Amino acid sequence: MKKNKILLVDGMALLFRGFFATAFRGNFMKTSEGIPTNGIYQFLRYFLDAVDTYEPSHVICCWDMGSKTFRNEIYPDYKANRGAPPEELVPQFDLIKEVVEAFNIPNVGLENYEADDCIGTLARLFQADHEVIVLTGDQDMLQLVDENIHVSIMRKGQGNYELFTRENFFEKKGIYPHQVVDMKALMGDSADNYPGVKGIGEKTALRLIKEYQSIEGLLANTDQLTKGIRTKLETDLEMLHISRELAEIKCDVPVSCELETAQKRFDRTKIEPKLESLEFKNLDRMLAVSAK
Structure with a gap:
């Protein structure tokens, strides 16, 4: 059986990163109806660059599904230091999932769990027969590194990744x-x-x-x-x-994803209308990767 290469995307990490990378200049990129789109636009730039870099056969995007999880039951102050998301980001939470869907990529998330737990569970599910790459900016994910599970940490700037594998982990971190x-x-x-x-x-x-x-x-x-x-x-x-x-990332939460539904099949006839509705320019340059 041919080994597939599955890219598991930490959706929220990319969206927040994309939002703050552009928002500090006050650039919220609004549509003519006033809907901010800067986080989505930058998310796509990060995402498409990673697809170009790692050339996965399958892609799945995982999301947090609310601010409270089982960890808050264990420790009520968990993440209590985080304020409400910026108002310009809020409408982008649902929109980004629609954009991901337009790329024929499954959105996976589960109430009461974090995206990390969904990613950990799927990574363990697929590792026996496939190669898994986790795309994130979150160092917590490094605990998932294992046989056939690599973690790609996004560094500053676009297209700048540090790939952690079972082979190089100790050399980089000094622990396992x-x-x-x-x-x-x-x-x-x-x-x-x-x-x-x-x-x-x-x-x-x-x-x-x-x-x-x-x-x-x-x-x-x-x-x-x-x-x-x-x-x-x-x-x-x-x-x-x-x-x-x-x-500890939970790797046994009740989520699954049929691999067939995650096969990388970017269809420009489906993608373009969605991105045009968000009034994105430079579509051709952005979508060059989708032709590969």
């Missing part, structure tokens, strides 16, 4: 993909608003995971730790376990 969750549990995540263990930052977390391999290894050897580290762990032990639960 499965250790990412334990490291985040120790150091916390200010972007997602969970504290980890107070007083343990990235450098200390990395050193501890390198030395003791896992949180279990660390807790089994507290007698070898300095009094300061031991006290911090004892004080925040419950938060350590909660943080690990928050950091």
Whole structure:
């Protein structure tokens, strides 16, 4: 059986990135009816460049389906530091899914779970028989790197990717993909608003995971730790376990996607009317990739 190459796109990461990359100049690119489209336009530029770069046979786009998930039940302050999205972005949430649909790409999302969980589940589902590339700007996804699962982190500027594979991961990060969750549990995540263990930052977390391999290894050897580290762990032990639960991408959520529906079949007769309705210029240049 021929191995397919499946691109799993972190839709929200691309949309937010695209919006803020253009919005800081006050450029919201509105249609004649006043609907902002800057996030969608930039999303497409990122997306089509990635398709051109990685040449997938199949593409699936995953989305968050609301601001609250099961993680908020575990820890109510999870992501509580995030304000409401900018008003110019709000109408683009539904529109972008219509655009993705026009490219014959399935939109996948599930209430109560994050896009990360959908991506993790699909990646594990497909990895046995196919090559999977996760396209995101989110470092949390690095925990998914495995046999046949690569994570492409978008760096600053367009067309600038760093591809993490099972072969190069340790060389780049100094730990293994499965250790990412334990490291985040120790150091916390200010972007997602969970504290980890107070007083343990990235450098200390990395050193501890390198030395003791896992949180279990660390807790089994507290007698070898300095009094300061031991006290911090004892004080925040419950938060350590909660943080690990928050950091871990769930790879067994009830989502699926028939591979047949995700085959890359860009049909210009379907795409062009959609993009014209958003009054995008430079269509030919943007869609050159869809002819490949």
